[in-house]
Amino acid sequence: MLKYLPGVVTLQLDSDACVGCGMCITVCPHAVFAIHEGKAEIEDRDACMECAACALNCPTEAISVKSGVGCAAGVILGRLGKDGDCCVGTGCC
Amino acid sequence: MKTCCSKPSSSEDQAPCCGPTVGRSSHGESIDPSGIVAHVKTPVGNVPVVSTHLTPADHLGAAMVRLGFRRMDYAVDPGLYAVGNPTPDSPVLVSANYKLSFDRLRQELGGIDAWMLVLDTKGVNVWCAAGKGTFGTDELVHRVQATELGKVVSHRTLIVPQLGAPGVAARKVREQSGFHVVFGPVRATDIPAFLEARMRATPEMRRVRFGLADRLAVVPVELVQGFRYGWLPALILFLLAGINRHGYDSALALVHGSRAALMLVMSLVCGGLLVPVLLPWLPGRAFAVKGAVAGAILACGIVLAGWIPMGGTGGKLDAAAWLLVVPSLSSFVAMNYTGASTFTSLSGVLKEMRYAIPLQIAGGSVGLALWIAARFFQ
Numbered sequence: 001m002l003k004y005l006p007g008v009v010t011l012q013l014d015s016d017a018c019v020g021c022g023m024c025i026t027v028c029p030h031a032v033f034a035i036h037e038g039k040a041e042i043e044d045r046d047a048c049m050e051c052a053a054c055a056l057n058c059p060t061e062a063i064s065v066k067s068g069v070g071c072a073a074g075v076i077l078g079r080l081g082k083d084g085d086c087c088v089g090t091g092c093c
Numbered sequence: 094m095k096t097c098c099s100k101p102s103s104s105e106d107q108a109p110c111c112g113p114t115v116g117r118s119s120h121g122e123s124i125d126p127s128g129i130v131a132h133v134k135t136p137v138g139n140v141p142v143v144s145t146h147l148t149p150a151d152h153l154g155a156a157m158v159r160l161g162f163r164r165m166d167y168a169v170d171p172g173l174y175a176v177g178n179p180t181p182d183s184p185v186l187v188s189a190n191y192k193l194s195f196d197r198l199r200q201e202l203g204g205i206d207a208w209m210l211v212l213d214t215k216g217v218n219v220w221c222a223a224g225k226g227t228f229g230t231d232e233l234v235h236r237v238q239a240t241e242l243g244k245v246v247s248h249r250t251l252i253v254p255q256l257g258a259p260g261v262a263a264r265k266v267r268e269q270s271g272f273h274v275v276f277g278p279v280r281a282t283d284i285p286a287f288l289e290a291r292m293r294a295t296p297e298m299r300r301v302r303f304g305l306a307d308r309l310a311v312v313p314v315e316l317v318q319g320f321r322y323g324w325l326p327a328l329i330l331f332l333l334a335g336i337n338r339h340g341y342d343s344a345l346a347l348v349h350g351s352r353a354a355l356m357l358v359m360s361l362v363c364g365g366l367l368v369p370v371l372l373p374w375l376p377g378r379a380f381a382v383k384g385a386v387a388g389a390i391l392a393c394g395i396v397l398a399g400w401i402p403m404g405g406t407g408g409k410l411d412a413a414a415w416l417l418v419v420p421s422l423s424s425f426v427a428m429n430y431t432g433a434s435t436f437t438s439l440s441g442v443l444k445e446m447r448y449a450i451p452l453q454i455a456g457g458s459v460g461l462a463l464w465i466a467a468r469f470f471q
Contacts (some may be wrong), residue, residue, distance in 0.1 A: 002303055002434075005378050005441035026276050026294075027258035029301035030436065050438040051224065053258035067259070068439030069224045071432025072380075072446055075439075 001047075009048040010066040015039055017062035024054035024063060126154055126167045126192045128199065133175045137241040142175045145203040151196055158192050161314045167192040168216035173240040174199075177206035181247040184288060186277070187233065187257065189214040189222050197281040205285060208246065212236050223260030230262045234269045243271070252277040252292065255299060303435045308369040311433035315369075319361040319426060327354040330464075337471040345471060349411075352401070353464070360419045363391050364426025369433075380437070381449030384427020388420030395419070407470030410463050417460030421453045428453075 011032070020038040025031075030047040033040050033054065040062075042048075052067030128151060132139035147155075154167045169190040176199055177183075185208040188198045195211060202209075212232045214222035222228035233251070237243070253261050255276045263274035278287050278298035287294050330353035335346030364384045368375065375383035392415055395401060401412045428449055431437040 002373055002436055003378060004437050005444055008440040008444050009438050010440055023263070026299065027255060029256060029279060029299065031296065031300055047436070048438060049436050050440060051259040053223075053255075056260075056262045057258055057264070059264060066440070067224075069221075069432065070434075070437030070439045070442040071429075072442050073429040073432050075442060075446060076429075 003046060004049070004070075006046045009045060009050055010064075011042060011045060011048045011050065012064045013040060013042050014062045014064075015041075017060045019060055019062075021059055023057045023059065027053040027057050029053070126151075127169045127174065127195065129174075133179065135245045137244050140173050140175050140208075140245070142177075143199050143209070145176055145199050145201075145205075147196055147200055151192075154192055155196065159310070159313050161317050165216050169195045169211055171211045171213035171236060173242065173245065174209040174211060175207070176202040176209060177204070179206040179208050181245065183207050183246070184292075185210055185242065185246060185251050186284065187212065187251055187253045189217065189219045189228050189257075191216055191218040191222070194218050198284070201281045201284050205288065207288075208242075210236055210240065210242065210251065219254050220256040220259075223257045226260050228257050229260035230265045230269070233261055233266055237270045237272055249273055250275055250292075252287075254281075255279050255294070256301070301435045303372075305370065307435070308372060311430075312366050312369055315365045315426075315430060315433060316361065319365050323357060323361055327357045330354060330357065333465065333468065336465075336468045338469045342471075349468075349471075356395075356415050356419060357422065359391065359395075360388060360422035361426055363388050363419070364423035365430065367391075368423070368427040369430055372434075379428075379441075379445035379449065380431050380434075381424045381428040381445050381453070384430075385420045385424035385452075387427070388423025389416075391423070392416045392419035405470060407467045410467035410470065414460045414464035414467060417456045417463070421456030421460065424449060424456075425453045 018039045020035055020040060022035055022040070024033045024040050025035065029051070030044070030049060032042060032044050032048045034043040035041070048065070049070055050065050050067050052065050055061075055063040055065050055067070127141070128144045128148065129141040130144045131142040133142050157163060158167050169192060171190050183206045186198060187210045188194050190211050190213055195209075198209065212228055213236070214227045214232075217225070217227065219228050233253070237251070243249075249272050251266070251272045251274050253274050253276055256279055258276055261274060263276070266272060266274050275292050276294075277284060277292075278294045279301055280298070283294070283298040287298060331346060331350035334348075334350030334353055335341045335343050337345055364387070368380070368384050368387050371387065372383065376386055377383050396403075396412050396416060401415060402408050403412055428445065431442050
C-alpha cells in the first residue's frame with residue numbers, strides 16, 4: 001500500500017465522545033480506524049488523507065480534521081487567486 | 094411529462110426534474126451522454142431507462158472526458174434514471190453527472206432492476222465533487238425532492254457511493270429528506286455483490302486502491318495540461334537557441350532549439366508518466382522527491398548516452414543546465430500529480446510544497462541561466 005508523508009495529518013479523535021457506532025470505519029477509504037472495546041481508535045494515522053468523511057458523518061462530532069484536497073495544483077491555483085480546481089476531468093483526483 | 098419542466102430554471106437546473114433532455118454540444122451536433130433506451134412509467138411521470146451496455150460513442154466520450162476536451166458536453170443531465178425494469182421496491186443508487194461515474198455505474202447494473210439518482214456535480218466525479226461539497230447533503234436532499242423520489246419508491250433508502258461521504262452527512266439527509274443513507278462500496282464493480290449481500294460491504298470494498306491502471310487513467314489529462322502550459326516555454330527556448338555571440342543563427346535554433354524543446358517534453362513525460370507508473374518504487378514519499386529522482390536519473394542517462402554534445406565550454410554548460418532543469422521540472426510535474434492520487438493529504442502536500450517549490454525554482458532558474466550562458470560559447 002502506498003504511503004504518504006508520515007506524521008503530518010491533523011486527524012483527532014475524542015475517545016470520550018465516541019459511541020462506537022462504526023460510521024468512521026464505514027466511510028474511511030483508507031482503513032484508518034478500528035473498533036476496540038466498543039470505541040473507535042485511530043489505527044493507521046499516516047494513511048489518512050484528510051477527506052473528513054469521518055468527521056462529517058460522526059454522530060457525536062468526536063472526530064475533527066482540517067479537511068482539504070491534497071492537490072498541489074489546487075494549492076498553487078488558490079495562491080494565484082484562481083479557483084483551486086484541480087479536478088479538471090480527472091478520474092479520481 | 095410533468096409541468097415543473099416548463100418553468101425556466103437556474104443554470105443549476107438545466108435538466109427538467111422529470112427527465113433529462115439530450116445535451117447540445119457547443120459545436121452543434123447533439124450528444125446523448127446518458128444512453129437512454131426507453132422510458133418507464135411512474136406516478137410522477139416517465140423516467141428514462143438507460144442501457145447497461147456502453148456503446149463505442151460512450152467509449153469515445155470517455156476518452157474525450159479523460160483528455161479534458163469538451164468535458165461539459167458529456168455531463169449527464171441530473172435527475173432520476175432507471176436500469177432494467179424497476180419497481181417501487183427497487184434500490185436507489187446515487188451517482189454524479191460526470192459521464193465516467195454514471196457510465197461505470199450503469200455498466201455494472203446488467204440484470205439488476207434499480208433506480209439511479211444523478212446529482213448535479215457540474216460534470217465532476219463523485220469523490221472530487223464530494224470534497225467540494227457539490228456532491229453533498231444539500232444537492233442530494235434537493236434532488237430527492239425535485240424528482241419526487243418519495244412517490245416513485247416505497248422504501249426510504251439511498252445507496253450513496255462511499256466516496257461521496259466527504260460531502261454527504263447521512264444524518265442530515267435523513268433529517269431533511271426522510272431518506273436513510275447507506276454508503277455503498279468504493280467501486281461500482283462491487284455493487285452487484287453489495288446488493289446481493291443485503292447492502293453490506295466487505296472491508297475490501299471499502300478501501301481505495303491506486304493500482305497501475307488507476308495511476309495511468311489520470312495521466313492523459315495531466316499531460317494535456319502540461320502541454321497546454323509547456324508549449325510557450327518550449328517555443329521561447331527554441332527561438333532563444335539561435336542566439337550566439339555573433340548575433341543570431343537560425344540553423345543553431347533548429348539544432349539546439351529542437352533539443353531544448355525535446356528536453357522539456359521529456360521532463361514533462363518523466364514527471365507526468367514515468368513517476369505515476371513507478372510511484373511505488375521511486376524513493377521518497379514526497380511526490381516532488383520522486384519526480385526529482387526520476388528526473389535526475391533521466392538527465393544523467395541523457396548526458397551519459399551522449400545526446401548532448403559536450404564539446405567545449407558551451408557543451409558542458411548545456412549539459413549542466415539540463416542536469417538541473419530536467420529534475421526540477423520533473424519534480425514540479427510529479428508534485429502536481431498529488432491531486433490525481435488517492436492517498437495524499439492537504440497537510441502533506443503543503444509540507445512538501447514548502448521546501449520543494451523554492452528548490453524547483455532555484456534549480457530551474459540556475460539551469461536556465463547556464464543554458465542561456467551556453468549560447469554565447471557557440
